[in-house]
Amino acid sequence: xKLSERRNALATTITALVSPYTLENPRPRSLSPPTxxxxxxxAGSADxxxxxxxxxxxxxxxxxxxxxxxxTPPAPVNKRRPQAKISKPQHYQGRRSELPNFxxxxxxxxxxxxxxxxxxxxxxxxxxxxxxxSRWITPYVEGRRSGDWTTWEQFKDKLxxxxxxxxxxxxxxxxHERMEQGKTPITDH
Numbered sequence: 681x682k683l684s685e686r687r688n689a690l691a692t693t694i695t696a697l698v699s700p701y702t703l704e705n706p707r708p709r710s711l712s713p714p715t716x717x718x719x720x721x722x723a724g725s726a727d728x729x730x731x732x733x734x735x736x737x738x739x740x741x742x743x744x745x746x747x748x749x750x751x752t753p754p755a756p757v758n759k760r761r762p763q764a765k766i767s768k769p770q771h772y773q774g775r776r777s778e779l780p781n782f783x784x785x786x787x788x789x790x791x792x793x794x795x796x797x798x799x800x801x802x803x804x805x806x807x808x809x810x811x812x813x814s815r816w817i818t819p820y821v822e823g824r825r826s827g828d829w830t831t832w833e834q835f836k837d838k839l840x841x842x843x844x845x846x847x848x849x850x851x852x853x854x855x856h857e858r859m860e861q862g863k864t865p866i867t868d869h
Contacts, residue, residue, distance in 0.1 A: 766792040769805075774812025779843045782808075783836055790832075801832040816842055 769785035772778065786805050795801055809817050819825040829835040 764792055769808055771808050771810045772813050773810050774814075774816065774843055776843055776845050779839065783839070798830065798832045798835075802829065802835045805835065813839075813843065 766789060767785075769782060769789050772782040786801070786808075790796075790801050790804075795804075806817055806821065820827045827835075827838070829838050
């Protein structure tokens with residue numbers, strides 16, 4: 681609706697609400713709706729009706745503000761909280777060192793979008809597998825093998841079983857032993 685149409689509609693509404701009132705008696709003369717008065721024509725046009733002027737002198741400023749508030753539609757309320765913008769997880773190529781990062785990215789992404797269904801989490805994660813990981817998942821997707829996972833946790837465990845370091849504990853211990861502080865091995869401290 682154009683601004684001029686809104687003004688005319690507001691003026692017409694106010695006129696209809698104000699017309700039963702007078703300056704001397706600010707109470708309505710009757711409870712029946714006001715009878716329509718003949719419209720005056722504007723000077724330049726013979727067929728365009730012009731709304732009657734509104735006499736606002738019978739209202740206090742407080743009453744007028746209340747009247748305008750009562751006939752103004754409420755502004756729409758946005759009840760949704762703005763969501764955090766989070767990147768989608770990167771594709772997983774099957775590199776053992778990247779698996780913890782991939783699973784963490786997926787977990788954060790699912791939390792951000794509110795995905796709680798295990799089947800959807802598994803399906804989405806499968807779609808991100810590339811390279812060696814894609815070759816591993818393909819027989820399951822094509823139905824040549826049956827996946828024994830039905831929950832997200834089971835699927836993560838299967839990925840870890842397939843792509844984690846074979847002996848993660850031993851690898852961590854070896855890395856720790858190779859660490860140095862300055863030129864001295866860290867185990868000497």
